[in-house]
Amino acid sequence: MGRVARIFYPVVEQHANEKIFKWRRHHLSTLVKCITGHVELNKQEFRLKHIDSPLYLCGEEESADHFLLRCERFALARTLNLGSATITEQEAKYLTMQSISSFIRDTKRLKNPSIDPG
Numbered sequence: 001m002g003r004v005a006r007i008f009y010p011v012v013e014q015h016a017n018e019k020i021f022k023w024r025r026h027h028l029s030t031l032v033k034c035i036t037g038h039v040e041l042n043k044q045e046f047r048l049k050h051i052d053s054p055l056y057l058c059g060e061e062e063s064a065d066h067f068l069l070r071c072e073r074f075a076l077a078r079t080l081n082l083g084s085a086t087i088t089e090q091e092a093k094y095l096t097m098q099s100i101s102s103f104i105r106d107t108k109r110l111k112n113p114s115i116d117p118g
Helices: 003-008 014-020 025-036 042-047 064-070 072-082 097-107
Strands: none
Touching: 025 064, 025 097, 042 064, 064 097, 072 097
């Protein structure tokens, strides 16, 4: 498990696994990409030489943890879905997969934002 994934799920419980595997494939794929850090954000796209800079509009390097935890451009969506404008790594451990999915969907940042496992 990668560094970003460990922030969100230091211990993956069996009941959580059973629930998420009922989601549609593209919903689950988008969530997994975000929490593993292998998502189509500027840091990853820059690493793959698809774009010229890893920076986002806020001026920070756009990594998965930056997007999910602290990018100021998504503070409102984060507050509405996750309870705070910024999230610490310690707080991230207590977020539900549903709330993270709702945040991702509401930002409309990703190429396929239709993540709504309902």
